[in-house]
Amino acid sequence: MKIATYNINGMNARLPVLLRWLAETKPDVVCLQELKAPQEKFPEKELLDAGYNAIWHGQKSWNGVAILTNGKVIRQVRNELPGDENDDQSRYIEAIVDQKRIGCLYLPNGNPAPGPKFDYKLRWFERLKAHAAYLLAEELPVILAGDFNVIPTEMDAYKPERWLKDALFLPETRAAFQELMDQGWTDALRKLHPDETIYTFWDYFRNAYGRNAGLRIDHFLLSPSISGSLIASGVDSQVRGWEKTSDHAPVWIELKDDSL
DNA sequence: ATGACTTTTTGTAAAAGA
DSSP, X not given: OEEEEEEOSSTTTTHHHHHHHHHHHOOSEEXXXXXXXXXXXXXXXXXXXXXXXXXXXOOSSSOOEEEEESSOOOEEEESSOTTOTTOOOOOEEEEEETTEEEEEEEXXXXXXXXXXXXXXXXXXXXXXXXXXXXXXXXXXXXEEEEEOOOOOSGGGBSSGGGGTTSTTTSHHHHHHHHHHHTTTOEEHHHHHOTTSOOOSEEOSGXXXXXXTOEEOOEEEEEOHHHHTTEEEEEEOGGGGGSTTOOSBOOEEEEEOOTTO
């Protein structure tokens, strides 16, 4: 079973790229972030024609998340992160697919830091940690996938010294991510590629992709009950080189099919 | 170090992204 996460940076602007990537790589489940489209502007029909069911939580202009499946039944569990009823940003959606619970998240960027946006990021992180702890106690195996807007270590930025004061790499951000990981989650990309340079985002500026000046900020977290099923993981970085593409590339994992 | 792109909008300049 192949599961992917992709910050699409504009669902409708990116639809041709998305459909080409789906046709070429045929993931079973896809978590999308940054739809940048309201609920009613989601291209449901085009995806159905491509063989994908979808649930989504849109928002005008910004944010927006979705989960797609290649014909599999999706049971939506929630479409927002618990813990703040005044938070109206569409950054979380969760579903059960194939006896697995899948949380698709778009953690706030947090820049400029310090400031209210960074405060919101840290508050959102606290809510995520609380919900992640709750999920670990649930019956089904859990996968948390998405754009975490966290550079976990110096390995994950092409020039980490330039990111020291950035909300993606500040000590508070890295500490929050580490506290989440310490609940028992497995970083699926790092687990199988401990020493590799892995990037999932390249700025549109200054030919960042051509120079491989990237960041690793999109992540897959696996609960203990499913981490043993991980057999492969990677980044479809070639998609970042396509025309009219997102500044992120799709990230994927392959799980051993335990339903045999 | 910055913001050289790119997207969105009761749009045409400003905000956001990372």
